[in-house]
Each structure stands twice: as structure tokens, then as C-alpha cells.
Amino acid sequence: MSYKIAIASGKGGTGKTTVSVNLQKAIASELTSGVLLADCDVEEPNDRIFFSDATIISEEEVHQMVPEIDTDKCTFCRKCVEYCEFNAIVVLPPAGFAEVNTSLCHSCGACSVACQDGAINEKPVPVGEITRMDTGIGAGLTEGNLKVGSAMQTLMIKELKKSITEDYDVVLYDAPPGTSCPVVETVADVDYVVLVTEPTPFGLNDLMLMVELLVNLDKPFGVVINKAGLGNRDVYEFLNEQNIDILAEIPFNKAYAGKYASGDLLTDIDQETTESYKKIVKSIEERYLQYEGSNYFKW
Amino acid sequence: MKEVTILSGKGGAGKTSVTAAIASVAENAVFCDNDVDAADLHLIFNPEVKETHTFYGAWIASIDEDKCTNCGICKSHCHFDAIHYKEEGGLYINPFQCEGCRLCERVCPVGAITSERSENNFWYVSDSRFGPFVHAKMGPGEENSGKLVTEVRRKAREIAKETGADFVINDGPPGIGCSAISSVTGTNAVLLVIEPTRSGLHDAQRLVELVDSFNIPLFAFINKDDINVEVTREIEDYLEQNDISLLGRWSFDTGLVESMIEKKSVVEYSPDSQTTRSGRMVWKQMKEFLEVGRVVSS
Numbered sequence: 001m002s003y004k005i006a007i008a009s010g011k012g013g014t015g016k017t018t019v020s021v022n023l024q025k026a027i028a029s030e031l032t033s034g035v036l037l038a039d040c041d042v043e044e045p046n047d048r049i050f051f052s053d054a055t056i057i058s059e060e061e062v063h064q065m066v067p068e069i070d071t072d073k074c075t076f077c078r079k080c081v082e083y084c085e086f087n088a089i090v091v092l093p094p095a096g097f098a099e100v101n102t103s104l105c106h107s108c109g110a111c112s113v114a115c116q117d118g119a120i121n122e123k124p125v126p127v128g129e130i131t132r133m134d135t136g137i138g139a140g141l142t143e144g145n146l147k148v149g150s151a152m153q154t155l156m157i158k159e160l161k162k163s164i165t166e167d168y169d170v171v172l173y174d175a176p177p178g179t180s181c182p183v184v185e186t187v188a189d190v191d192y193v194v195l196v197t198e199p200t201p202f203g204l205n206d207l208m209l210m211v212e213l214l215v216n217l218d219k220p221f222g223v224v225i226n227k228a229g230l231g232n233r234d235v236y237e238f239l240n241e242q243n244i245d246i247l248a249e250i251p252f253n254k255a256y257a258g259k260y261a262s263g264d265l266l267t268d269i270d271q272e273t274t275e276s277y278k279k280i281v282k283s284i285e286e287r288y289l290q291y292e293g294s295n296y297f298k299w
Numbered sequence: 300m301k302e303v304t305i306l307s308g309k310g311g312a313g314k315t316s317v318t319a320a321i322a323s324v325a326e327n328a329v330f331c332d333n334d335v336d337a338a339d340l341h342l343i344f345n346p347e348v349k350e351t352h353t354f355y356g357a358w359i360a361s362i363d364e365d366k367c368t369n370c371g372i373c374k375s376h377c378h379f380d381a382i383h384y385k386e387e388g389g390l391y392i393n394p395f396q397c398e399g400c401r402l403c404e405r406v407c408p409v410g411a412i413t414s415e416r417s418e419n420n421f422w423y424v425s426d427s428r429f430g431p432f433v434h435a436k437m438g439p440g441e442e443n444s445g446k447l448v449t450e451v452r453r454k455a456r457e458i459a460k461e462t463g464a465d466f467v468i469n470d471g472p473p474g475i476g477c478s479a480i481s482s483v484t485g486t487n488a489v490l491l492v493i494e495p496t497r498s499g500l501h502d503a504q505r506l507v508e509l510v511d512s513f514n515i516p517l518f519a520f521i522n523k524d525d526i527n528v529e530v531t532r533e534i535e536d537y538l539e540q541n542d543i544s545l546l547g548r549w550s551f552d553t554g555l556v557e558s559m560i561e562k563k564s565v566v567e568y569s570p571d572s573q574t575t576r577s578g579r580m581v582w583k584q585m586k587e588f589l590e591v592g593r594v595v596s597s
Contacts, residue, residue, distance in 0.1 A: 010337050012310005012473040017498065043474035044308055044505060046498040085358060085400050108400030109378050148508045151445065151477035158380075177310040177473050180336040184395045184440040201559050202315065202339040209337060213439035217395065230553070232560050254526070254551065261496040261527030 010206030308502030
């Protein structure tokens, strides 16, 4: 089974994508070429922007099963309404009206169980797509892309992970920002989390939320301080107090920010930054070599 | 009363810094932090909390081991793969994977499953030097951030009506998913903060698509416009082609990080800077649009 690492942050814009893309490259050259990058920020997937010569290997549409009520068979008993915890079903007996609101439906299947009249059938509604790409780095990239207007980001992440059926040495998940359900879904089955923060008050506030979440989930993690040199020392003090590993610091560099801007992250990296990634790979290597191939029910 | 939501698609583009700058110049407004799962605006607002409310989150199911017969019916019905066999035998529901649909509770033949509502989310009504402020703190890993966004916005509008405020200003969440949708529906205008990176543009385009689907007027603001001149030009072209008015721009300014450290908006921190002047100009134009339906000054 693959050794899985999530790159997460809480706050957006701290450098998850920068770290993910560079870390894949560093792992591919230092540790193993069997390293796949999976873009789990399905609301705003950006990893692909940094691989200008990526070629698409496969594309697959992801569907949500949404129930449909056949009013010819429906007896308007309202049992499905009673079963639906998400208020997604409207049944008006006098009007002979019964309908499911797709945007509220969580596809839990409760209404189908509730219906005794065989009036509910499930039909697939597209929520996004999964694209597998060859990028020339490691085992390439796979990306989940949520359809604009869909609120099913968690389902999308789940399906993206399910689609990774091959056995890789290492899989990197580039996580979405925040600390709620999509982030939990992303880190659910990982063996290690790399938290990316920036040394600013907003960076620290959101880092603390992520630390709280990962402690609750009992996930091992270390922190990369990106944009080091900006801001103040409060992040360092917090990490010292809490005895949290600092995996590396990546100095803030306006020229590098400009390269990120144009979609170029993987060429002409300065020596200091290259060393930082090597350091991160070193900390991961120890854990990876001790990995026994199963994180079954660790959490 | 008019409502505006500040969004970006991509995280870290500068939504909260722009909101704080606007807060310093907007008069008679109620403020609301819609980024409920990584809220930061309170770090600048330094709010004095007047009311604390519990937001009852999703149901979470659990199994009573003494009653459970390990029949597995619940596991086969769960669409969220939240029910697992333990290594030592017996069934267990992972609370972080449970979506709260309660189907397992209904199908269990021996009544071994019960659900409880999560009580780990809070929202607050506060006073601040900028005006009334409604904000929230979600418990880590909680569901339903969209519903919590709807709740804080409802309260902010209610306060605005009660106090006769002219505006509700929402600091939005990143992304385009359920929280972003909840922060957009029914607002009078959206201010899109874009950073000139390919990712920033890509994410902004997805947000534009979302906002357009609700037919809500959209305005733009470019942050760090000097970080990559070429991409900035691309963004300007994109905005022009899509008829989105650019209300202003900031160049990269370490004063923004410094003001954050001082717990101030950039308007308070460096009142005479170009950054502050641009911040004032954005609100002036936004306010004109909200009041008369079009932007007069430029």
C-alpha cells in the first residue's frame, strides 16, 4: 500500500501547491520515482498549471446519485420526507407534487429505503471530473475538479482517492484550505501531514486550528514555514512551545513569487530552497522506510 | 440596506486585508465574517463579544456495543463508508466520516444506534471599533459550514435592519463550494480580489462563473499587481472582455503584513500610503454602485 502524505494549511495562499509540486519533484529525485501527486483542492485545483507539458492519460466524470420521484407510483405518504435529514424533499399530497432538490441532496439513500411504493429511482448527476496526467515527474498527477455550482466537494475528494487504484510508493495529497469536512476527508487515510504556514498572525491563527484538528484525528505531522522572513516570530514561539517539528523554512523571495505567478515553480530554484526540500524529504524518508504498509483504522 | 460579499476563489489573495481596509472607511455598516472554518477578520477587529450562540451542527451517529449484534446491516446501508469493523471485532462509526443522515439508526434491527447533534460550533455577535460584527468559530472537522454561513449572514442582516445600517459587508471564504455558494446567494454585489498569478486567475474565473449563475453584479480588485506584470495584464484583459469593472489595485506592500501584526487595518496603520488611498477609492465606488446602481467616479 502507498505511503500517503497530505499537504495542508488551514489558511489559503500559504504555499500548499508550491510545496506539493516541489516536494513531488524532490521525492522523485531523492527517494523514489513512484510518487503520485493528487490535487484534492477540488474547488480550485491548481497543480496542473505548474506542469505546462502535461499530457492527459484519462478523464472520468464523477456522478452523484440523486433520487427522482415517480409521481405515478408515489402515494404521497411523505415517509421519504420524514427520512430525509437534509430537507431536500418536498411532497404536497393535495397537489400531487413530489420532488427532490438536487442541491440539498446528500445522496445518503435514506429516501429509497423509506419508499414502500417503488416510486424512487436514483439517477446520476455529474459533480465533476477526475483527470490523470503524465507530467514527466514521478508517477504524474491526478486531479479532482468540482463542477462550478456543485456543493459536493467532499464526495469529489472521496471519488478522487478511490480512483487511485495502482500501488505507488508515495502519494501526495494537495489539500484544500480550511479545517472542515473537505480537509478531514483529505487527511482521513494519510500516514503523515505536512502543514504549510506563513509567519503572520493569520497564518498562525489558522495553523493553530489545523493543529487542533490533527491532534483530534491522531495524525502525525510536521510544519514547513513558507515565506520565512515576512511577518514576525509568533509562529516559531507557538511551534517551540508545542514541541512541533519544523521540517524546513523556505525564505520569502519576491522573484520566486513572480515565478509562481507565471506558473513556473520547478526550474532555477535557488540553492537554499533546494536544500529546504531535501531536508523535508529526509524527515519523510525515515517515516517512509519504517512504514509497514497499513494504516488500517489508525484513526 | 445593501449587502456586499468579498471573495477570491483562491485563498490568500487578500480578501481579509481588503475587508479590513473597507471597514475603516465604510460608515454605518455591519460586518460579517463568512469564512467560518478559518476565520481571521477578528484578529483585526478585536471584537468585544456581546452574545455567544451554539450552532447545532450535523447529527453524528454512534453504536451501543452492548446492543449491537454485528449484523452489518448499517454498514451496508451507509453511503459514506463511515462504518467500519474494528480490528478486535465489532462495528464502529467514525464521527468524522458520518454525514448525519441517520439512515443507520433507522435500519438497525435492534435499536443499537443513536445520533446526537454536534455542539462544537459557535457564532458571536460583537461590537467593534468599525461597527457591529457577526462572526463564528467552527469546531475542527465539522460539517455544514454552508449552513453556518447562512446563519451569520441572517443575523448580520437582522442587526442592520434593527440599527438602520446602510450596508452589510461580508468577508467571504475561499473556494467555490458550499460555503462560497452560501456567501453569494442573495447578496447585492460581489467584490472579487485577484492576485496576478495563473492560479489566482484560474480560481477567479471559476468564481466568476459561479457568481454569474446567480446573476449578481461583480467587481474586481487586483492585489500585488507588481508581482508579475504579464499576468496582471492578462487579468486586466480578462476583466475587460467579461465586462467586470476593476475598482482598484494594490502593489506588493509589506505594510499589509505589518498592519496585520499591529492588529490594524492598513488604513489605520499607514493612513497616507498609496495602499490606503486605493482602499478608500474601492469603497467609494462600491458604495456608489450600491446606492445608485452604477459607479460614477473612477
